[in-house]
Amino acid sequence: MASHAASETERLPAAVPMIVAAAVAVAAAAIVLTVIGSPVLAAGFGAAALVVIGAVWLFARLAPGSATDEPAIDWSVAHALASMSSDGLAVTDRAGRLVCANERFGTLFPGYPAPPNLVVGDWAAAQLGTAGRAAWRDGSASSGAFDAAGTKLTAHIQRVSDAMLVWRFVGHDVTDLAKQAQALVAGLSGDRLGMAGIMIALLGADGRVRAANRVLRVRAMGDERAMIEGRDFTRFLTTDNFGIVRFEREGTSGTPLRVLEIPFLDGENAPMLVALLDEELAMPHPAIGDSATAHVRSLISLLPAGIALVGGDGRFVHMNDAFVRASHVNPANPPLYPGDLVVREDKGALADAIRRFAAGAAHSMDMTVRFAEVPDEAVSVSIAAARGLGEAAVMLSLRDAGEEGRLKRQVAQATKMQAVGQLAGGVAHDFNNILTAVIGHCDLMLMRHAPGDSDYDDIQQILLNSNRAAALTRQLLAFSRQQTLRPQVLQLPDVISEVSNLLKRLLGETVELVVNHGRNLGPVRADPGQLEQVAVNLAVNARDAILAKNPNGGGTLTIETLNVPAHEVRAMDDDVLPVGDYTALRISDTGSGIPAEVLAHIWEPFFTTKEVGKGTGLGLSTVYGIIKQSGGYIFAESPKGRGAVFTIYLPVHTATEAPAKAVPVKAVQGDLWGSGTVLLVEDEAMVRAVAERALARQGYTVLTAENGEAALELLEKTGRPDLLISDVVMPSMDGPTMVRHVRKRYPDLPILFMSGYAEEQLRKSIDLDNVAFLPKPFSVQQLAEAARAVLAAK
Structure with missing residues (x-):
């Protein structure tokens, strides 16, 4: 062993x-x-x-x-x-x-x-x-x-x-949908469609045929082996006076055709599928077999464009994945009818259109609807009859207008903001005239009443509330970018340092303020007071968001300044922000964030999510107006699960300061008593009356005119005045036009313009040297100081 x-x-x-x-x-x-x-x-x-x-x-x-x-x-x-x-x-x-x-x-x-x-x-x-x-x-x-x-x-x-x-x-290789569709059309799948009576071709962006099934070759060219690739597809079709389409080789005796165009891929050079169906007007179309129906559904499922088939009873027969995504359908609970997808206002119109095409309407149509899940976004839907596709009677096609729709919404939003801005500017201008009269009369009354008088406190209350109303009009003008700014060349860290102590008091002890400054920051040209207002408004909103998320406190507000050179802006590839050097201000918080449905409306005036009486809705619209009037750009983001982030881009100032054309109206200290003749031109009677009384009390001889023509006629009689005070915007002849006529006779005549609109906006249309400007509303003392300063500067 x-x-x-x-x-x-x-x-x-x-x-x-x-x-x-x-x-x-x-x-x-x-x-x-x-x-x-x-x-x-x-x-x-x-x-x-x-x-x-x-x-x-x-x-x-x-x-x-x-x-x-x-x-x-x-x-x-x-x-x-x-x-x-x-x-x-x-x-x-x-x-x-x-x-x-x-x-x-x-x-x-x-x-x-x-x-x-x-x-x-x-x-x-x-x-x-x-x-x-x-x-x-x-x-x-x-x-x-x-x-x-x-x-x-x-x-x-x-x-x-x-x-x-x-x-x-x-x-797993990425499928080339265009090549796959080309193979389907030219191969066995195209033959199956042909057996079901469907002629189909794949066209390039130039309208030339890339592939076609055999039945289309026979009908279009008379030979199933004919070389149709590369030919202009429209050459095979003809249309009579009634708009009926037929094959050209079959003539007017040929069978009418229904042409269905199916967008295949995005882009200008994308191919397109075209299906031709015989249009038997005298008899109903036979339905294709079950196998062919399944094949058509498979073909539609491959397309990136959103397509759905609707039966004669108005119910969905089939929806491809792109349609499900675009219409925000819940796969677990799909809708029965197309009307279930849209908002209530669009249900009737959509149902009527589908009913009309299911009954045999000849031509396709486009209509705009809004899906119930995203009611703020309008979507274009193409509707066409789909007889001969089994149970389907109507085909719905969603145009993939993502980029186009986004641009349209931006243009609509910008147009709306511009229209509201013009309205707000006009309201603020008229309101400023009223406030000028109210504040002026209060000042005149206070000159006759001493402290302790029974009417003194009442007048002070009227004056106080008038000044509050004036602050509200300044916010309206800021939103409409028509407020008066005093821009300076400055550094953003200096502005943030000035306002930091105020921000700490506003935030309280429970919210931490973190300030980080970047390096190599370029100077910007802006009004420091208005930038401080921007920081305060954004900080107050951030504080409210932090406390809304955590009522007991415990959050952080972060303010950062950054240098953003041109190459970084170019890498952003942003459609709104032009390429250039910027100094950025970023304000972020750890609050509850901004919901997506609210984010699109935050810049609109009077839009607020706060309770009644706790917000005017002008905070962010004022911020928007200040930044845009300063030549900058502001963007708001709210990442999911995080707080809001506001980023402000101000262009780096490199130009040399141009000499100012305006005469400064710095307050003159001491005695405001004056002498001489003042010509006052103002179309608002109440403002004209207050200004006349205020100047007369200071010792001036005042001549008044209600418009530019009347002022010129008055000058012909009285001769040269010592000072011309005029409103800018007036009917018939405005202030600048009148002043040009006056300057031809009196080139060195001192001019003081007053207006409720912004000085910067007006100077773009006022090409005049040595003119001063007084914004409305103004007090009696401010008018006297301005008149004294202009006369002293001549």
Whole structure:
């Protein structure tokens, strides 16, 4: 027994190379089967490999001096075969060791790790391990799709005898929808559609045919083998006086056609599918078979444009994925009728249009609807009859107007903001005239009443509330970008430092203020007082948002200044922000954020989410107006789960300051008594009366006129005055036009303009030197100081 056992032990090492050789042959055959896919060729190659390797081993055993040497296993053949595949291939043994792998596997998994021990994430590794065990048990298995090396892979595992596993990692290529549609139209799928009576062609952006099914070739050219590719599609069709379309070669006796255009891909150069259906007006169209219906649905499902089919009863028959996404359909609870998707106001019009086309309307139409899930966004829907497509009677197509719709909404928003701004500016101008009269009369009354008088406190209350109303008009003018600014060249950190103490008091002890300044900040030109107002308004809103999220406090308001050079702006690729150098101010908070439906309206005047009496709705609109009037840009963001972020871009000031044309109206200290003749031109009687009385009390002789023509006539009689005070905007002849006529006779006559509009806006249309400006509303003292300053400067 021992000797027999010993002999068996001696023979065992000699048999090991043959076992390994057999395993190599089987592995090579498996690789051939994986790469080429032919079982007969794989079996033949495995047998040949086994014979060759066996012969080599026998020769090595019989050769002198080789009795004790083990032959080396040559895997070069298997490597060469594996290299023929574009998939990643690997072979592992029972112990889980990597036996062989091709270069594609090494590219996908650097370092050649042994499957399933790949660096692909815990979930994918677990899937590979499960699939490997299943392959050992069942002979073959596949894993789920996973990401590796920047692509999506699926592993297919095949057991080779009981010794090895062959792993094949297949990548998922992106489908070229245009090429796939071209193959469908020109191939067997197009023939199936032709059997159902559907002629279909794929057209390029130039209108030339890329592919067509055989039935269309026969009808258009008379031969199913005719070369139609590259031909102008419109040359095959003709239209009579009634708008009926037919094939040109069939003439007026041919069968009328219904033409359905299906947008296929986005872009100007995108191809388009065109389907032609025979229009049998005298008899109902036969429905296509179930198999063809399913094929049409499959074809529609491939299209990126949102398309839905509606039956004769008005119910949905089919919706592709693009339609589901664009219409915000809940897949778990799909709607029965198209009207279920839109807002209440659009239900009737959409239902009537679908009913009309289901009854046989000849031409398609476009209409605009709003989906109930996004009522603020209008969507264009094309509606056309779809008879001959099985149960479908009407086809709905959503135009992919994402970028176009976004631009339209921006233009509409800008137009609305401009219109509201003009209205607000006009209201503020008229209101300023009223406030000028109220404040002026209060000042005149206070001159006759001393403190302690019974009427003194009442007059003070009227004056106080009038000044509050004046502040409100300044906000309206700020929104409409018509307020008076005093721009200076300044550094943003200096403005933030000035207002920081005020912000800390406004935020309270529970909200932390963090200020960070960037480096290499360029100077900006703006009104420092107005920039402080911007910071205060945004800080107050941030405080309210933080306290709304956490009533007990505990939040942070962060103010940052940043240098944004032109190359960074260019990298942003923003349609609104021009390329240039900017100094940015970013204000962010840790509050509750701004809902998406509110974010689109925050700049509108009088829009507020606060309770009645707790907000005017002018805070952010004022901020918007100040920044735009300063030549800057402001953007609001509210990332999900975080607070709001406001970013302000102010252009870096590089131009040399131009000498001012205006005469400064700095207050003159001391005695405001004056003398001389003043010509006062004002179309508002109440303002004219107050100004006349105020100037007369200061010692001036006052001449008044209600418009520019009357002023010129008065000057013809009285001669040159010492000072001309005029409103800017007046009927018939405005102030600047009148002053040009006056300056022809009196070139050095001092001029003081007064207006409720912004000085900066008016100076764009006033090309006059040495004129001063007094904004409305003004007090009696401010008018006296301005008149005294202008006369003193001449």
